[in-house]
Amino acid sequence: YIPSILAAIGGVIEEHLVSIGFIEGVGLGLKADPKAGGASRAQACPSCGAYELVMIEGCMTCRACGHSKCG
Known part of the structure; x- marks a missing residue:
């Protein structure tokens, strides 16, 4: 079940970002920014x-x- 067209588009974008390694996994969010330095x-x-x-x-x-x- 997909509640809206926006949710469907977001799901496709999220899967793509996972496949290229930009985010950890579906629903896990962004990886840590190595340039942030913790400050x-x-x-x-x-x-x-x-x-x-x-x-x-x-x-x-x-x-x-x-x-x-x-x-």
């Missing part, structure tokens, strides 16, 4: 939008514009 990505700054919001001295601070959530 977590910083959050987006609400002021400037840059992904540079990190914890500095116990306060979320943007490395790009200096915006701080502590005041």
Whole structure:
């Protein structure tokens, strides 16, 4: 049973991605990205939008514009 044409198309695409080795297996998702290096990505700054919001001295601070959530 296929609930929709979209589900059928998605199934074919998923099978193809498994066959070329892009994903682990049907329903298992993407393989780990070897370029990621395990480092977590910083959050987006609400002021400037840059992904540079990190914890500095116990306060979320943007490395790009200096915006701080502590005041």
